[in-house]
Amino acid sequence: MNLTVSNRKTHKQTRLSFPGPLIKGSELKEMYGFLDNLKSQDIVMIGGSLPPGIDPLVVAKMIRHLKKRNVLCMVDMPGKILSKIISKSPHFIKPNLIEFQDLVGKKVESITSILPLVRKLNKSIPLVCVSSVEGGAILVTKDEAWFGKIPKVKIKSTVGAGDSMVGAIAAQLSKNPTSKVQDLLRVGLAASCATLTEDGMELGSREEMNRYLPKILIREIK
Numbered sequence: 001m002n003l004t005v006s007n008r009k010t011h012k013q014t015r016l017s018f019p020g021p022l023i024k025g026s027e028l029k030e031m032y033g034f035l036d037n038l039k040s041q042d043i044v045m046i047g048g049s050l051p052p053g054i055d056p057l058v059v060a061k062m063i064r065h066l067k068k069r070n071v072l073c074m075v076d077m078p079g080k081i082l083s084k085i086i087s088k089s090p091h092f093i094k095p096n097l098i099e100f101q102d103l104v105g106k107k108v109e110s111i112t113s114i115l116p117l118v119r120k121l122n123k124s125i126p127l128v129c130v131s132s133v134e135g136g137a138i139l140v141t142k143d144e145a146w147f148g149k150i151p152k153v154k155i156k157s158t159v160g161a162g163d164s165m166v167g168a169i170a171a172q173l174s175k176n177p178t179s180k181v182q183d184l185l186r187v188g189l190a191a192s193c194a195t196l197t198e199d200g201m202e203l204g205s206r207e208e209m210n211r212y213l214p215k216i217l218i219r220e221i222k
Helices: 025-036 056-068 097-104 111-121 161-175 181-196 206-215
Strands: 002-006 013-017 043-047 072-076 127-133 136-140 145-149 217-220
Touching (some): 043 056, 043 161, 127 161, 161 181
Parallel strands (some): 043 072
Antiparallel strands (some): 127 136, 136 145
16 A cells, blocks of 8 residues: 655655555455456456465466456566466566566666567567656567657656556557557557646546647557
């Protein structure tokens, strides 16, 4: 659990992190009951750190549970957790650069050094997005890879920018499961950009996201 306090005048932030609530066995059972009622057109996003008492194996079980029901699963979690669940093949993961380094166990930083490692992940994970790479983000499938950057803007707060990116990609996939890779990346970066220009913990609006869409720089990488 994170509590972020922002000063609107100086744009400085103080973030306090607390452990999440203790999850009871009965609550886990209730959660699996909820998952059982999902349909194949649904999307489940699993994000954040793990609350006390919850092992990464629980997340792995969730992913396996969802795959049996043909429900698309997206994961946005710290690299050390990702390393224990990627064998269950979620549809999408989005580590930032530091989380990706934790995941692969290597201090890679450039696109050229990251891409071969992402390609290995693509053997079991259809969509891999790595953010904070060379001032932008990459989105990679087994067949293609794209790099994108937001325009130069005045960043007021970073809170929620990554979540906005993942949320926008999830929304686009829900709207059109066959969306082009570059379109997913463009939408995600536009949503992130919209949130970066908001004060405090405010999320960017759809109107702001649409305003930034044509300004996102996208190029294919090999």
